[in-house]
Amino acid sequence: ELFSMKKIIYFAVAAMMFSSCNDFLDSESYTQKNTGNYPLTAEDAEQVITGIYNNLNIVNANPQYSFFYYSELASDDRLGGGGFNDQLMQAEDLMLNTGSTMYTQFYQDRYKGVFRANMAIETLGNCKGVTEEALNQYKGEAYFLRAYYYYELASMFGNIPCPVSSVADPTLPQISGEPLWGQILQDLMAAIKLMPAKAQMGTGHVDKYCAQALLGRAYLFYSGFYNDETVTCPDGTEITKQNVIDEINDCVANSGYSLVPNYYNLWAYTNRCTVNDELSAYKGKGLVWVENDYGTNPEAMFMVKYNTQPSWSTTIGYVNGYALHFGVRGGQDYAKTFPFGQGWGAGPVAPNLYSDWNAAEPNDPRRDASIQKVNDLPGYSYGAGGWNDFAQETDYLQKKIMPVVARKDDGTSFWASFSNAMDPNLTWSSGNEDNFQLNSINDMVLIRFAEVLLMQSELTGDATGMNKVRARAGLPAVAYSVEALRNERRWELAFEGVRWNDLRRYGDDYAKTALDKQNNVNIYLSGTPGKNNVSSINGGYGSRYTQTKGFAPLPTDQISLSAQAGEQYKFKQNEGWGTTDSEYGGWPR
Numbered sequence: 001e002l003f004s005m006k007k008i009i010y011f012a013v014a015a016m017m018f019s020s021c022n023d024f025l026d027s028e029s030y031t032q033k034n035t036g037n038y039p040l041t042a043e044d045a046e047q048v049i050t051g052i053y054n055n056l057n058i059v060n061a062n063p064q065y066s067f068f069y070y071s072e073l074a075s076d077d078r079l080g081g082g083g084f085n086d087q088l089m090q091a092e093d094l095m096l097n098t099g100s101t102m103y104t105q106f107y108q109d110r111y112k113g114v115f116r117a118n119m120a121i122e123t124l125g126n127c128k129g130v131t132e133e134a135l136n137q138y139k140g141e142a143y144f145l146r147a148y149y150y151y152e153l154a155s156m157f158g159n160i161p162c163p164v165s166s167v168a169d170p171t172l173p174q175i176s177g178e179p180l181w182g183q184i185l186q187d188l189m190a191a192i193k194l195m196p197a198k199a200q201m202g203t204g205h206v207d208k209y210c211a212q213a214l215l216g217r218a219y220l221f222y223s224g225f226y227n228d229e230t231v232t233c234p235d236g237t238e239i240t241k242q243n244v245i246d247e248i249n250d251c252v253a254n255s256g257y258s259l260v261p262n263y264y265n266l267w268a269y270t271n272r273c274t275v276n277d278e279l280s281a282y283k284g285k286g287l288v289w290v291e292n293d294y295g296t297n298p299e300a301m302f303m304v305k306y307n308t309q310p311s312w313s314t315t316i317g318y319v320n321g322y323a324l325h326f327g328v329r330g331g332q333d334y335a336k337t338f339p340f341g342q343g344w345g346a347g348p349v350a351p352n353l354y355s356d357w358n359a360a361e362p363n364d365p366r367r368d369a370s371i372q373k374v375n376d377l378p379g380y381s382y383g384a385g386g387w388n389d390f391a392q393e394t395d396y397l398q399k400k401i402m403p404v405v406a407r408k409d410d411g412t413s414f415w416a417s418f419s420n421a422m423d424p425n426l427t428w429s430s431g432n433e434d435n436f437q438l439n440s441i442n443d444m445v446l447i448r449f450a451e452v453l454l455m456q457s458e459l460t461g462d463a464t465g466m467n468k469v470r471a472r473a474g475l476p477a478v479a480y481s482v483e484a485l486r487n488e489r490r491w492e493l494a495f496e497g498v499r500w501n502d503l504r505r506y507g508d509d510y511a512k513t514a515l516d517k518q519n520n521v522n523i524y525l526s527g528t529p530g531k532n533n534v535s536s537i538n539g540g541y542g543s544r545y546t547q548t549k550g551f552a553p554l555p556t557d558q559i560s561l562s563a564q565a566g567e568q569y570k571f572k573q574n575e576g577w578g579t580t581d582s583e584y585g586g587w588p589r
Helices: 042-060 067-074 087-094 104-126 132-157 177-194 208-225 241-254 321-326 351-360 365-370 418-422 449-460 464-472 482-492 499-505 508-516 541-548 556-563
Strands: 007-012 015-020 300-304 371-373 396-398 444-448 522-525 528-531
Touching: 042 104, 042 132, 042 300, 067 087, 067 132, 067 321, 067 499, 104 132, 104 556, 132 177, 132 208, 177 208, 208 241, 208 300, 208 444, 208 449, 208 499, 241 449, 300 449, 351 365, 351 371, 351 396, 351 482, 365 371, 365 482, 444 449, 449 464, 449 482, 464 482, 482 499, 499 508, 508 541
Parallel strands: none
Antiparallel strands: 007 015, 300 444, 371 396, 522 528
C-alpha cells in the first residue's frame, strides 16, 4: 500500500512543496496536483524542474548555515569575522560548534531538494506532448541537481543517508566513501548521457557540460580524500580517471563555454554604473562587466539566480544573502567604502593568503582583482565604524561576492545596489526599492569554465589548460607540476567555494600546514591591533582538522530522529564533535 500511494504536490510561489498523505490513496484530486494527474504536460515538467532549482534559493535564505559559507570560512583563505555576538561565523572558521542544531536548517533544506529531485526522476516519464529531447533534458537536470545537493551534504557531513526514492524509509543507514560518492558520480554520468549536447548558457538551467564539470570536481575530491581512483557505483558500473578525462575533454572542446578575456570583468564592481565613478580605483581603465545590462557571461556554467521580489517571510532567498553577510561591517558611509556596500563583515580575508600569493606570484593581477586592501578604500574605518564590535577584522576584503553600490542621479547619494542605477525600471516588492539587505540580485556563479580547464590539466598532467587560464591573466606559461596546479587553483578560484575541499583532498599534512598559517596572523579586535591567537580557543586550526577531517557535526536532532526507527538505526556523530572542547564560547576580549 505504501508503494501505491499517490503523492500530493502542493505549490508555493514558483516552487513545489511535496508531501504524502494516506487520505488520498488511489483517489483523484481535482484541487491539488498528485502523481496521478501531474506532471503530464511540458508546462508541468518545467514547474517540477523549477521546484528543484528553488532549493538553491531556499538555502540562500539562511546562508550562514550552508556548505558554501562553511567551506569559505573554514578554509585557510578567510577568517570568521563579524561582530563579537556573531559567534556562528567565528565558530565555522575555528571548526567549533555553537549548538547541537547548528546545521539543522541546511541539512533539512538540502534533503528537501533531494526529495524533489527524486520525485521528478520518478514522474517526469508520465509527461505527454513533450519531445524526447526535452524530456531527457529535464531528467538530466534532476539528476544533476540531486548530485549537487548530495555533493554538498557528503562534503559537509561525510556519513549520511542517501535516499534515491521519494518513498520515505526511516531505516536507511548512514553511508560514506565509495557507496555515497559512487551515487553522486553515477547521477552525474546519467545526467551527461541524458542531456543533449546543447549549452544552456545564460538561461539559469544546467546542461550536459555543467554535469561534466561537476563530475570532475566530485571525482577529484573523492579520489584524493579517499585515495581511490576507480569508483564502483551502486549500479555496478565503474568510473575511472580516464572516464572523467574523456568527459572533461569533451567539455573543453565542444561546450561553447569560454574564458572572459579580462579577469576583472567577471566581477560586479566593474559594472558600467560604478566602474567610472570618480571614487573608483578603475576609472578610465576600460573595464566592462560581462553582465552589464543583462549580458550573458560565457564563463558561467552553474549559478544561483535572484530577482527583485524578496519577502522576509517567504522568498528572502531570492536576494544574494552571501553578499550581505560578506559586506562591509559597520553601516559606514558608502562614499568611504566605495564601491562596496554594507553587510555583516563575515569572512575577512586571512593575511596569509595575501602574503602567500604575493610571494608565489607577485605580478598576478588576479590578486588585486580578488582582494581589496581596506586602506585603499576612500575612508574605511576600522572597528566597524560606529559599531566598534568587529572580531577578527583584517586589512583585506574579498571582492567577488559583495554588495556593490552606485551613485544616484543627484550626484551625492548612493543606491544600496548598482542594479537600481543600471535598470531604473526595476520593480521591487513594496518598500524594498533601496534596501541594503535586499538589493543584491546579481547571479552568484558556482562553477566557472576556468575550473574545467584547471581540472583538465590536473587530470592529464598537461599544463595546456592551466596555461590558458594564466594567459588570460597576462601571465607566462609554466611547466606542469602539482605545486603549480594547486597554486593556480587557489589564485584563480579564490572565494568561490572550492578551496576547502581542495585542502582536504590534498592530504592531511597539506591541510594542517595550510590551515595553521592562520594562527597568530594580524587582526583587529574592535579596531585595536591584535593577533589571531586561536590555539587558546580551539587548540589550533590544524589540531581541529586532525580531529574532524573537516566534517561538520551532524545535527543532534537528526540523530535523535534516526533512533525512533530503532536503536540499531541511530546515526553516529562525526569524529571530533559532541564533547565540551568542540563548543565555542565566544572570542575572548
